[in-house]
Amino acid sequence: MEQSYWLLNVTLDDGFIFEDGKIIGTKTELYNLYINNGVIDTIQLAEIPIYSTKTSVHDAGNLLALPAFKEMHNHLDKTYLGLPWKSCIPAANLIERLNLEAKELAELASTGQHRAEQMLQLLLKGGATHVRTHVNIDPYIGLKNLEEIQKALETFEGKMTHEIVAFPQHGLLRTNSSSLMRQAMNEGATIVGGLDPGGVDLNIEASLHEMMDIAVEFNADIDIHIHDPGHLGFYTIQKLTSLIEDARWNNRVSLSHAFALGDVPIEKSREMASILANLGVSVMSTVPINRVMPPVDLLHDYGVHVALGCDGFYDSWSPYGTGDMLEKVGRLAERYKWIDEYSLSQSLQFITGGVKTLDKDGKRLWPNVGDEASMVLVEASCSAEAVARRANRNAVISHGRLAYGGLVIESALK
Template identity: 75%
Template sequence: MKAYWLTNVTLDSGYVHEDGRLEGTETALYDIRIKDGVIEELQVAQSMPLKTDLPVQDAKRLLALPPFKEMHNHLDKTYLGLPWKSCTPVPNLTERLKLEAAELAELARTGQHRAEHMLQLLLQGGATHVRTHVNIDPYIGLKNLEEIQKALDSFGGKMTHEIVAFPQHGLLRTNSTGLMRQAMKAGASIVGGLDPGGIDRNIEASLYEMMNLAAEFEADIDIHLHDPGHLGFYTIKKLVSLIEEAGWKNRAAISHAFALGDVSVEETLEMADEMASLGIAIMSTVPINRVMPPIDVLHEKGVHVALGCDGFYDSWSPFGTGDMLEKAGRLAERYKWKDEYALSQSLQFITGGIRTLDRNGNRLWPKVGDAASMVLVEASCSAEAVARRSRRAAVISDGSLIFGGLSRETELTYN
């Protein structure tokens, strides 16, 4: 890739303090020299035109934010690209799984088509990475995995990805260990799991099976845990002990983990310390219809928390936008993070932990040597972008424009 200058880029540059209080965010215009997908130089923009022999692209004062990461999605489930269809009501999770199983074979035929529609939606919202769970079950074998791999390949150079082999209908319940093993050999990179108590009805055996698969393939773990209360909390305790025993530090994530919001504060604090020491992450969708783990407490204790949109426009939910900035805004609303500092810092939950500024107002991102990947938005600073879900004008990945254009009039549309 040839080198070029991206000029007139607005960056967070510090905080404004008045009467001892943090009242706002300072920003400044920068010119950024990019070569081979990497930031090679950052300099404060001058009033005079830049003197250079390199191509110049004017960002027109758009604010740059770190690229977003969608860390919990189900590309194989979406109805995007198909005619509108709402959800069929069911009384419980087991019945929902039965309903899903009945349509798997039909949906598998359009897997790539539907997934590509979802990927485009995520991308235009600013996500350049997706972690997708893919059903691995006896109903359609590896068909979903094959379709999703084709879709992800078609977005090569635009989005990076991780694929979780996900036993949606129960690892033990559907005797899917052999299929999971095939999926890992076929390109899945993370071993998934699902409600060892509520679905598999054998917590210890289900967790052991999942951990054994992870050890066999030297793979990370991401387990969906919806089970509430002390059932879910016991499952987390057992999983933590297995992770410690196996030495799987910094290699496991628990998606949803609703039980952490059901038990006492003392139990949650103690568990947060253990999770932080083992590098166990929490993947949350910031639900509005149920108790969720106390993300504020977990974060303060050093637990890595990331957000995702989960399944939407599918048999599980007709709602959603695929907009990670909206997720960050919802999280801020949920915890009443209304001040300048809290709003700007909430970005880290959708960027893989990257922040633009530290508490003292020192710029953390971007720096020379960073990948030239960013989301250009119509906002004065990152706090405004989160609070107002500011319009994405363009997305750049490794120096290449992959969505939109560098104009404040660019509309963000949803397919």
Template identity: 50%
Template sequence: MNEKWLLNVKLETGAYTDEDNYSYTNTKLFHLKIKDGRIAEQVPCEQSIHDNLEKTDMKGLLAVPSFKEMHNHLDKTYMGLGWRSIIPVTSLQERLELEAKELKELAGSTKDRASRMIETLLSHGATHIRTHVNIDPYIGLENLEGVLSALDTYKGKVTADIIAFPQHGLLRDEVPSLMREAMRSGATMVGGLDPAGIDNSIEESLDMTMDIASEFNADVDIHLHDDGHVGWYTIDKWIDMVENTNWKGKSAISHAFCIGQIPEAKAAQLAQRLHQNQIAIMSTIPLTKTLPPIDLLDRHGVNVHLGCDGFFDSWGPFGTGDVLEKATKFCEITGKKDERSIAQSLKYITNGLTPLNEAGEQVWPRQNDKADFVFVDAESSAHMIARKIPRRAVMVDGTIVYGSIE
């Protein structure tokens, strides 16, 4: 049995709005008893602790739930290869052709490059990573093997969803058989990509995706860049398939720009169907495409998650790997400036967890919650998001796995 105390942890305890409509977050210091990686007890800091358990003074740092990086490509990064920008292209197809040329060249360094990316994400507070990994005719399962090996070195620090991703098309060559081999070799989810724009056959592509998922009883995450009505039609067909196969709660659509390109009434109808079938939306808050209507989706109960996507790779040279920046950018783009709305945006990078609910009541942490924290020198979650406060320490199961409190 592993027990310890975390002393002087700042937690958010409530919120209120004054007569001038200004929002405030209340905080207080607590001592947290950790038992077997979970919160066993929470007491006010005025209460002295006299037992012989290990004690770590967190020095008044604010604790927030650890972050979840929900859309990434560990296998694609150039990290460790020195600086390089990218070759400009005029189409997605041209970008894929250029990527294909370098896949074999980079495959041998996948473990090292992925490890550097994991370390970067962890340093920013992400203790879970959803990564897509190329499965294609050019390298087979080589990237998957490298990513699995890298993740293995971070056991106890980072958990992961590993998506077999047909980046160069599912309906070609031996890709379906390679996808099945990937699922037998350590991938945990089935990926898809633009059934119209890449596979040129929406129903056939979705059918194949569902066939593989059903065979392995696996969740699905489909990249969907296809715009407007074509994208909407693709999501609508996927929902039909989910309903017909009882795949409720086992799929997600990444990017989904199309939902922000259709009339709001139509988007609301689609959001209702997504909610009914527990289909999540994964967004990377890009500057170059229409965002899915995250606030509308949220109002209809759709789970929305953010991720950094690939950064510093053959697709683009920009980004830091800090998923907190995605929450900040989302608030900036959508005009969220008050304490409460900024703070509630934390849920998009924590799998729904926020210290306070929308009514300003404390809902996290609770007894028996996992002791997975990010510690920052901030006054509140809103302060951390708005100012992108550096992470001082990252904790998993009550143990610091990155940074320090010194």
């Protein structure tokens, strides 16, 4: 698509409908948007005539625009997509699963770029224009997966932005991967990963300190996966918050999974939620259906930034998944019984980087003039319906560029 054009007949959430002081629906209006160099330059009601010279015009056909989605927890290097069907081999525990994965790493390495591209296309089709991917860094594979994923991401330049987490999947200490992690950070990884300092590395303090040392050395953010449940996982999170304070790494740490926050008494969860919010620690959840998950509602109420991701799927860990972020947030809404108009519309923020279309009073928050022109055009009357019914995605626009789907192209206006 051109760098500058009009996008006509875009439906936007435009306010709430109130009855007896309660929100019972969403008002929408048709707008025309002028996109200029990847930014929304003008927003005007569709009924207002457009005057322009030699400007291309695209018609959204009354589709609803939503903020583009962000997939914040993925493993592009693990997927079987693009290969013949293969189900999973059952594993009794995490360590057994890691050992099974290690056996196939070398075999999968040569197809890394191809497989990752299949996954990226699936995510893009679902409306995601940003992905945070974890990439295995370990003695079994070295930096090969990183190299393959970087090539795949290059092919989606202009369509998807990305972050790369150097991820010691098989244990930072357990596999003596510190030097490889430093190499990965030198070779293009942007975030330092970590994994279960207790359950995998068997030394919480040493593992956390080494992870933090690498992050400080490279002035990088952290994304640590803590699957350990109950007291073990909670103690690990407590030690991590102490390290964040000591290193002054506020607003630079993400805590993925964090199942332990849902395992402990509610009083402890509240206390920790307050600490995490004060330190600016984000929580990344995959909304699992087969185990306890962190209390997203409580964390959000305390001001903790919560984001969602699909994790690994179609791989040695799980044969299930869709790569659909709208489905992911719909599952979250179902888990918390968010069935009313307001709750459904607000839930969208968990897959958009915190962006909401409306505030509690019905004032439009998105889009605004000056916003990045990244959006998903869906078949729905409003954002609440889009979440509840997992609306079809007809087109995805990334930084003003049509990244997926199609739009009606009209002749230039005179």
